Amino acid sequence: MIVRHLRDIIGTDCDVDTQNWNSRRLLLKRDNVGFSLHDTIIKAGTETKIWYKHHVEAVYCIEGEGEIELIESNEVYRIEAGMMYVLNGHEKHLLRGTTDMRMICVFNPACSGAEVHDEEGAYVPEEVQKAGL
Structure with missing residues (x-):
């Protein structure tokens, strides 16, 4: 069993903060x-x-617009x-925060x-980086 709390992630290497977004990886x-x-x-x-x-992403918004x-x-x-979306077709998209x-x-x-994100807006998995693809 894995148990974690957000407060224990903030400020660690699992807390990736960029100009447009801040991703706390649980x-x-x-x-x-x-x-x-x-x-x-x-x-x-932004x-x-x-x-x-390289990924399928499911997103559930819990705050904001x-x-x-x-x-x-x-x-x-x-x-x-309360809105959810899934990028199950690897759709190129623009995400805007009001x-x-x-x-x-x-x-x-x-x-x-x-x-x-790389220059195409993708996350490149480690195995793809290592293979040089």
Whole structure:
């Protein structure tokens, strides 16, 4: 059994803070559960281009407001507390925070913990980095 509290993650190497978002990684690849679990803050007034071409991500908003725009179709969905979306088609998207948004995110395959978006907006899994793909 794994038991963790957010307060024990904040300020550690599992607390990845960027200009646009702050991801507190509660479960990672090393936990061997098949997915990773992140408590993420999308910062107000930001826009982030994302393309999880190596992952499926499920997102549940528990606080705040913003929107997600699918780049290829230009579809825009309003995000608010209680809304969930899944990027099961590896959709390229823009994520915008109108206010700070607190999101609970699940990634499959699991993230290792140090990931930040590359130039395409993707998290590159360790095995892909090692293979040079």
